[in-house]
Amino acid sequence: MAQVTVTIDGKAYRMACDEGQEGHLTDLANQFDRYVGHLKSQFGEIGDLRLTVMAGIMVMDELSELNRRLAALEGEVASFRAGQDSAVNGAREREEMLTQAIGELTDRLNGITRKLTARPSAEA
Numbered sequence: 001m002a003q004v005t006v007t008i009d010g011k012a013y014r015m016a017c018d019e020g021q022e023g024h025l026t027d028l029a030n031q032f033d034r035y036v037g038h039l040k041s042q043f044g045e046i047g048d049l050r051l052t053v054m055a056g057i058m059v060m061d062e063l064s065e066l067n068r069r070l071a072a073l074e075g076e077v078a079s080f081r082a083g084q085d086s087a088v089n090g091a092r093e094r095e096e097m098l099t100q101a102i103g104e105l106t107d108r109l110n111g112i113t114r115k116l117t118a119r120p121s122a123e124a
Contacts, residue, residue, distance in 0.1 A: 008033045009040065009051065035059060 004022045005014050006029030017025045035055035043051075 006030075006033075009036045009048065011048075032059065 001016050002019045002022050003014060003016050004025050005012050006026055007013070008029060013029075015025060015029075032055060035058050036051050039051050039054050039058070040046075043054075
């Protein structure tokens with residue numbers, strides 16, 4: 001287990017994380033520290049706990065919005081897939097109809113060819 005020290009609102013916190021995740025944890029802490037700094041600049045010294053709770057709520061608000069947008073995009077993707085499936089099925093149906101029409105035309109042409117080759121020649 002790796003350990004990293006992060007700084008939030010000027011205070012150092014030693015944290016454990018999986019090996020190789022140190023940079024990611026540091027980035028997350030830096031982002032959270034920006035939330036806390038933003039709130040502190042707006043509201044002043046209102047207490048560490050209150051700043052942390054407010055920053056956490058802001059993060060959750062953003063996460064909620066991102067989840068809502070993700071759900072909307074997933075719905076659009078599902079709609080596009082359904083449209084694609086419908087188009088593919090329509091193309092298959094048209095291909096089957098065309099294959100059937102070509103088969104029928106081939107049968108008719110073969111029938112005409114048989115009739116023409118079976119007639120006695122007028123010159124004979």
